[in-house]
Amino acid sequence: MDGPGGTTGLRHELLRRKPVGSHAHEGEHVVGGDLQRSIGTFQLTMFGVGATIGTGIFFVMSSAVPEAGPAVVLAFVMAGIAAGLAAICYAEMASSVPVSGSTYSYAYATLGEIVAMGVAACLLLEYGVSTAAVAVGWSGYLNEALRNLTGIELPHEILAAPWDAEPGIINLPAVVLVALCAILLIRGASESARVNAIMVVIKLTVLAMFIVIAFTAFDSNHFADFAPFGFAGVATAAGTIFFSFIGLDAVSTAGDEVKDPQRTMPRALIAALLIVITFYVLVAIAAVGTQPWQDFESQTEAGLARILEAVTGNTVWGTILALGAVISIFSVTLVTLYGQTRILFAMGRDGMLPQMFARVSPRTQTPVQNTIIVAIVVAILAAIVPLDYLIDVVSIGTLTAFIVVSLGVIILRYREPNLPRAFKVPGFPVTPILSILACAYILASLHWYTWLIFAGWVAVFLIFYMLYGRRHSALGEVEGGQS
Amino acid sequence: MTVVVGYIPHRGGRGALDLGLKLAHARGEAMAVVTVVPRQWTTPSLAKIDAEYAEYARQVGEAAEQQAREYLTDTSVTVETSYRTATGRSVSSALVDAVREVDGSTLVIGSSADGPEGRIVTGSTAEKLLHSAPIPLAISPRGYRSTAADGFTRLTCAFSDSPSSVRTVAHAVELAKVLGTPLRVASFGVRHATMYPPEVGVTAEDSVLDSWATQAAEAQRKLVADGIIDGSTPCVIGTGTGWVESVSSIDWQRDELLAVGSSATGPIARVFLGSRAGKLIRASPVPVVVLPA
Numbered sequence: 001m002d003g004p005g006g007t008t009g010l011r012h013e014l015l016r017r018k019p020v021g022s023h024a025h026e027g028e029h030v031v032g033g034d035l036q037r038s039i040g041t042f043q044l045t046m047f048g049v050g051a052t053i054g055t056g057i058f059f060v061m062s063s064a065v066p067e068a069g070p071a072v073v074l075a076f077v078m079a080g081i082a083a084g085l086a087a088i089c090y091a092e093m094a095s096s097v098p099v100s101g102s103t104y105s106y107a108y109a110t111l112g113e114i115v116a117m118g119v120a121a122c123l124l125l126e127y128g129v130s131t132a133a134v135a136v137g138w139s140g141y142l143n144e145a146l147r148n149l150t151g152i153e154l155p156h157e158i159l160a161a162p163w164d165a166e167p168g169i170i171n172l173p174a175v176v177l178v179a180l181c182a183i184l185l186i187r188g189a190s191e192s193a194r195v196n197a198i199m200v201v202i203k204l205t206v207l208a209m210f211i212v213i214a215f216t217a218f219d220s221n222h223f224a225d226f227a228p229f230g231f232a233g234v235a236t237a238a239g240t241i242f243f244s245f246i247g248l249d250a251v252s253t254a255g256d257e258v259k260d261p262q263r264t265m266p267r268a269l270i271a272a273l274l275i276v277i278t279f280y281v282l283v284a285i286a287a288v289g290t291q292p293w294q295d296f297e298s299q300t301e302a303g304l305a306r307i308l309e310a311v312t313g314n315t316v317w318g319t320i321l322a323l324g325a326v327i328s329i330f331s332v333t334l335v336t337l338y339g340q341t342r343i344l345f346a347m348g349r350d351g352m353l354p355q356m357f358a359r360v361s362p363r364t365q366t367p368v369q370n371t372i373i374v375a376i377v378v379a380i381l382a383a384i385v386p387l388d389y390l391i392d393v394v395s396i397g398t399l400t401a402f403i404v405v406s407l408g409v410i411i412l413r414y415r416e417p418n419l420p421r422a423f424k425v426p427g428f429p430v431t432p433i434l435s436i437l438a439c440a441y442i443l444a445s446l447h448w449y450t451w452l453i454f455a456g457w458v459a460v461f462l463i464f465y466m467l468y469g470r471r472h473s474a475l476g477e478v479e480g481g482q483s
Numbered sequence: 484m485t486v487v488v489g490y491i492p493h494r495g496g497r498g499a500l501d502l503g504l505k506l507a508h509a510r511g512e513a514m515a516v517v518t519v520v521p522r523q524w525t526t527p528s529l530a531k532i533d534a535e536y537a538e539y540a541r542q543v544g545e546a547a548e549q550q551a552r553e554y555l556t557d558t559s560v561t562v563e564t565s566y567r568t569a570t571g572r573s574v575s576s577a578l579v580d581a582v583r584e585v586d587g588s589t590l591v592i593g594s595s596a597d598g599p600e601g602r603i604v605t606g607s608t609a610e611k612l613l614h615s616a617p618i619p620l621a622i623s624p625r626g627y628r629s630t631a632a633d634g635f636t637r638l639t640c641a642f643s644d645s646p647s648s649v650r651t652v653a654h655a656v657e658l659a660k661v662l663g664t665p666l667r668v669a670s671f672g673v674r675h676a677t678m679y680p681p682e683v684g685v686t687a688e689d690s691v692l693d694s695w696a697t698q699a700a701e702a703q704r705k706l707v708a709d710g711i712i713d714g715s716t717p718c719v720i721g722t723g724t725g726w727v728e729s730v731s732s733i734d735w736q737r738d739e740l741l742a743v744g745s746s747a748t749g750p751i752a753r754v755f756l757g758s759r760a761g762k763l764i765r766a767s768p769v770p771v772v773v774l775p776a
Binding site for chain 2: 105363367
């Protein structure tokens with residue numbers, strides 16, 4: 001098998017799929033894995049809202065409004081619909097593979113190794129880079145809260161990236177946040193379902209407060225020049241905003257434990273989507289109503305808190321919002337960083353990455369090396385890359401992963417029509433096709449340099465696969481024994 | 484050498500006495516029952532307050548000895564037993580001093596009274612000794628009763644795949660020989676709680692635990708390969724969602740003893756990550772002996 005297998009051998013390697021049985025084998029030491037279907041609509045909705053809100057809305061306005069003008073409101077709806085469609089497809093994909101995991105695991109089981117690697121490249125953006133982006137956003141709110149409460153003004157040099165509009169040296173609070181989360185993960189800490197629900201309440205409360213206060217200063221004249229960049233601008237902004245909808249797929253990952261998934265899953269998805277879109281659109285309308293759209297560009301730090309301060313003329317409400325953001329974004333960073341380490345862990349187990357990613361420390365019984373490597377890379381990104389670059393790269397990765405999932409649903413329906421699926425996409429094949437079109441439309445409008453970065457990244461990843469993963473694949477070793 | 488029992492009447496004293504007797508019998512050593520009594524005021528006092536106090540201390544010691552003797556009357560084994568009182572700045576330092584005086588091989592204490600029956604509950608004295616005992620420290624679970632005649636049926640050594648843990652296994656091999664019991668090596672894994680919202684699925688931690696178990700089994704095989712234990716020594720792996728569940732996922736015999744190692748820096752593996760060994764001790768359904776590094 002190691003010899004020159006020719007094109008058939010290579011083709012086989014690239015398209016080999018991880019048998020479902022080998023996923024089940026992983027349950028050897030599973031405890032409490034009796035698959036109790038215990039999660040209902042409400043809790044599932046909380047997963048969706050909890051994973052989604054907090055990744056973007058607190059700081060996406062400064063990037064998105066300059067791209068679309070007041071029509072950014074439409075961009076939120078557009079991005080939300082695309083994310084919702086993709087999430088529904090995601091739910092079918094998740095339910096057709098009897099293993100709970102990330103898109104990577106699903107793609108490996110259904111679409112083959114090379115696709116799984118491509119998806120993994122996207123997921124590193126969706127999780128790793130988004131952790132960096134979220135940490136940078138957190139840094140802004142922390143600084144705002146700190147200044148308002150204590151009067152301490154941190155020097156700009158340690159608050160901004162070297163390539164920011166106002167260059168600094170390093171974004172230190174973002175680095176500290178990533179380090180703190182990494183320590184928690186190494187210690188094996190986790191966020192319980194209850195804490196997640198509390199976080200949801202905190203986020204929704206501060207956003208509701210923002211909406212109410214900002215509406216007191218509403219001026220419809222700010223909507224006069226509604227779409228200064230036309231529809232193209234709206235689509236570009238939707239691409240940026242898409243960042244704030246990632247996490248919605250968290251609804252689909254709990255597949256095995258969901259009560260009556262065929263009913264619960266779409267309900268929870270739609271409920272989560274409606275809550276999130278409603279809040280986002282209201283926040284957008286309220287924010288744009290307070291000031292000319294041109295003013296947003298300069299509010300890269302703690303944007304929503306700054307608006308409240310401008311509206312009320314004092315710092316009280318802005319500080320409350322900033323504190324709410326500091327607490328809830330902390331939890332988002334923890335969860336996304338965790339997600340990234342566990343995706344790489346799964347890849348390490350599959351032999352796609354060096355073994356150290358799947359190595360568990362005997363002392364803490366957590367993947368320590370993995371967590372440290374991820375934290376260092378994320379911290380470097382957060383320290384020196386400006387927020388808007390990070391956001392666009394996260395969006396492009398997530399959109400691509402969503403397209404792959406939607407495509408996968410269609411392919412699987414034809415290739416394995418009889419596979420048991422706990423949840424089936426309603427309106428097949430229209431829904432997945434719409435999902436692909438919506439994501440592709442938004443993708444097409446992203447900046448050329450975002451595409452360049454993305455293409456380069458995926459290429460690097462696939463080259464790494466050709467040189468390393470293809471030869472070290474755990475699946476290949478199993479097959480090698482057979483042929 | 485001598486097995487030293489730190490004896491406090493009533494409060495867990497009986498469990499310590501039973502475990503101490505059993506250890507002394509199995510080791511073929513004498514037993515010293517030490518009661519720590521209040522220290523006297525060292526400044527001379529004309530009012531003779533100190534004399535009254537000394538009298539009180541003496542009574543405490545005598546009462547303890549009497550009770551311990553009573554307990555030991557219904558044993559069927561003969562172990563040379565001596566009784567003594569000790570004083571010191573604290574109970575733990577008094578016991579450590581007593582160990583030095585009688586050339587102790589093992590220090591035995593009981594669990595404190597506020598905790599679940601059948602579990603090891605470490606009070607302040609135990610906590611201090613877990614950080615300072617110069618010799619193996621044995622702790623009986625709350626409500627522990629045993630006759631020394633049965634002896635120990637098995638010694639299980641907790642093993643965690645670290646260099647100090649390998650040394651612990653080597654110590655346990657020696658201890659098993661001394662006690663005349665078969666040895667078993669056990670590694671305990673805990674499944675960390677699911678992270679919510681479950682962005683990468685609800686079973687991510689299952690595969691972490693699964694990897695851990697694979698590594699632990701490898702490490703156990705390496706113990707055999709390195710000649711630390713022989714191939715016939717049974718090796719088991721316990722897993723659970725918490726330490727109690729993990730420890731109770733493997734079978735335990737009634738007259739078993741669990742050996743746990745301490746880290747090289749302190750008597751017990753206490754790092755900033757929280758004490759795994761301490762959690763293990765508190766989850767144990769059988770008496771534990773903590774071996775110095």
